Amino acid sequence: MEIxxxxxxxxxxxxxVDIRSPEEFKDFHIPxxxxxxxxxxxxxxxxGLLYRERGLEEAKEAGYKIAGGKVGRFIERFEQLRRQYKHVVVYCWRGGLRSKELCKVLKSYGIDVYRLIGGYRAYRNYILSDMGRILEDRxxxxxTGKTGVGKTKLIRRLKQEGFPAVDLEHLAQNRGSVFGKMGMDDKLISQKMFxxxxxxxxxxxxxxxxxxxxxxxxxxxxHLxxxxxxxxxxxxxxxxTADLRTRVKNIIEEYTAKPGWEMQANLSLERIRKYLSTAQYKQAKELLKLGRVEELATLLMVEYYDKRYRLEKKPSYTIDCSDFEGCFEELKLLYLRLFNEGQTLQNCGKPFTPY
Structure with missing residues (x-):
């Protein structure tokens, strides 16, 4: 059966079921x-080496030989999956030999599964096209705002309370700045996975x-x-918006959350060296070495981040986040008003309540 x-x-x-190699799966797969x-x-x-050096037929022969020794294990695992799920969908990279041959073998043992036509590549083409359709009526x-004001903190709190918030930094496992990986998971997200x-x-x-x-x-x-x-x-x-003291506090909480942040900070300082004066760079390195994190964060905020900040779009609203809880409540009320009164969209539908 094909799908x-x-x-x-x-x-x-x-x-x-992704039947590609573990390395391929780790790089990207269907969530x-x-x-x-x-x-x-x-x-x-x-x-792959046999294919490049000796041609398709020898590569196929080796593939059949290797896969043949695993048939029993695959039959057992797919029988389990068919008992657990109503539908099982198998895919490889392009919907080629790997998925075609496996599905043939499974069928010969009476195990019916779907094969994804075109494999992961077809899935990727579809989602990039369909994303535009989804966003058409959204x-x-x-x-927006300067570094450290609490934007990401607000997004994550909104998600916790059931609001439809999209946490791009979490999906990318990066904050998008030169210090973006500090305090985040070590795993690297590929473009396809993102x-x-x-x-x-x-x-x-x-x-x-x-x-x-x-x-x-x-x-x-x-990239988006x-x-x-x-x-x-x-x-x-x-x-x-938020006062400098609040922003520094937020940055320290976020960026120093995981062990090893000092090494990442040191590497990041090297990358922004050209944007600081010689004295500022030396001061930043010394503050990092001495563990004077608050002073380091303040220096970087004033001399690096704020000087490079540009408000590209004129905001329709401004909320001060020096008091996070008050800011969060004000933002929730703004969202509910815009949604329920239809000030951003016409015909928004019935009143919104968090999940």
Whole structure:
């Protein structure tokens, strides 16, 4: 049985099975999929080498030989999955030999599964196209403001309370600045994985008015898909402000949350050296060495971040976040008013209540 990418979302009680190598799966996969690799990383490299040096037939022969020794294990695992789920969908990179041959074998043992036509590549083409459709009838409430004012903190609190907030920094595992990886998970997110996570997030949110943070086109090593960027630029902007003391406190809490932040900070200082005077750079290095974090954060805020900050869009609203709880309540009320009264969208639907 074959299925196209858009049909995945019409299947209830389904599991996606990625049969690519663990290395490929780690780099990107359809969110929620499980990895049952037909070849491990070493085996895949060997087959690839044979293909390049000896041609397709020898590579196929080696592949069949390696996979043949795993048939029993695959039959057992897929029988388990068929008992657990109503629908099982198998995919590889392009919907080629790996998924075709495996599905043939499974069928010969009486195990019916779906094969994703075109594999992951078809899924990716679909989500990038469909993201534009999803965003056509949505509007974004965009939180903008200087570094450390608490934008990300607000986004995460809103999500906790059931508001339709999209945490781009969490999806990218980067804050989008030169110090962006400090205090975050070590894992690197590929562009394909970021796009897939963002799409699934948008698809899961039913409200017509979404909340997000004002990010640049690039967040670390990934960039925002064009459809999302265009939607953000047309959004309603809310400037979040805060006094310097509050901003420094927020930055220290976020950026020094994980062990090893000092090494990352040292590397980041090297990257911004050209934007600081010689005296400022030496002072920053000394403050880091002495562990005088508050003074270091203040120096970087005033001499680096604030001097490079540009408010690109004129905000429709401004909320001071020196008192976080008061700011959070004011932002919630603003969202509810915009949503329920239809000031951002016409025909927003019935009154919004958090999940």
């Amino acid at each position: 196209e990418a858009w049909q995945i979302y019409e299947l209830e009680d389904r599991i996606l 929620g999929a499980v990895n049952l690799p037909l070849f491990d990383d070493y085996e895949k490299r060997i087959i 509007s974004l409430l965009v939180l 796009d897939a996570l963002l799409y699934e997030e948008l698809r899961s949110l039913q409200q017509k008015l979404l909340i997000t943070e004002d990010e640049s086109r690039c967040i670390g090593r990934v 898909p064009q459809a999302f960027w265009d939607s953000k630029e047309k959004g309603t902007f809310v400037e979040i």
